[in-house]
Amino acid sequence: EAQVTQNPRYLITVTGKKLTVTCSQNMNHEYMSWYRQDPGLGLRQIYYSMNVEVTDKGDVPEGYKVSRKEKRNFPLILESPSPNQTSLYFCASSSSGSNSYEQYFGPGTRLTVT
Amino acid sequence: AQKVTQAQTEISVVEKEDVTLDCVYETRDTTYYLFWYKQPPSGELVFLIRRNSFDEQNEISGRYSWNFQKSTSSFNFTITASQVVDSAVYFCALSGTGGFKTIFGAGTRLFVKA
Numbered sequence: 001e002a003q004v005t006q007n008p009r010y011l012i013t014v015t016g017k018k019l020t021v022t023c024s025q026n027m028n029h030e031y032m033s034w035y036r037q038d039p040g041l042g043l044r045q046i047y048y049s050m051n052v053e054v055t056d057k058g059d060v061p062e063g064y065k066v067s068r069k070e071k072r073n074f075p076l077i078l079e080s081p082s083p084n085q086t087s088l089y090f091c092a093s094s095s096s097g098s099n100s101y102e103q104y105f106g107p108g109t110r111l112t113v114t
Numbered sequence: 115a116q117k118v119t120q121a122q123t124e125i126s127v128v129e130k131e132d133v134t135l136d137c138v139y140e141t142r143d144t145t146y147y148l149f150w151y152k153q154p155p156s157g158e159l160v161f162l163i164r165r166n167s168f169d170e171q172n173e174i175s176g177r178y179s180w181n182f183q184k185s186t187s188s189f190n191f192t193i194t195a196s197q198v199v200d201s202a203v204y205f206c207a208l209s210g211t212g213g214f215k216t217i218f219g220a221g222t223r224l225f226v227k228a
Binding site: 033035040042044045048058059088090092096101102103104105 | 157216
């Protein structure tokens with residue numbers, strides 16, 4: 001089954017404690033992205049990756065890091081989380097093939113930083 | 115800069131009514147892609163449609179139809195004979211040339227009452 005998986009699905013942490021949210025896709029997609037969803041703001045792109053070892057900033061990259069060492073994985077790293085990073089996070093993947101840029105989303109990770 | 119505006123924050127209709135969700139976009143790219151995604155109460159994000167900037171054909175899929183007008187920079191979504199299962203948040207999104215950076219609108223929450 002084609003899918004994007006994220007772990008963990010729920011996470012409560014404290015300010016300053018480094019965390020990683022993993023994302024993996026099994027569709028051999030070149031493109032992957034991270035978004036955060038906040039009430040009234042829709043989804044905002046944090047980082048995206050065009051392929052292995054190629055990443056770039058989205059609209060709200062501050063406080064986040066990413067890496068793309070393998071095509072299927074695109075982890076999101078919060079080195080020193082702060083309460084304003086409390087949000088719902090989605091990973092997505094897409095390709096430039098026949099279904100160009102249609103994004104497949106993971107189930108979401110609800111992060112609370114206290 | 116790219117921008118997507120969904121001016122309707124919430125819409126409430128009675129089952130079997132038709133409803134149109136508005137989406138207005140801004141971009142300087144000559145090649146771009148427009149999308150609609152659905153987020154039901156369960157929280158997942160589901161792709162509905164993609165339109166390329168060079169294809170202004172309207173599309174109908176069952177009870178759903180989309181009207182893309184470059185002259186007014188709009189990509190509106192109509193649900194005919196709405197059903198309770200259509201209750202969800204609907205997002206309009208825009209990707210520029212290359213399809214990497216994606217901007218989402220704030221979303222329109224649709225309530226369909228039985």
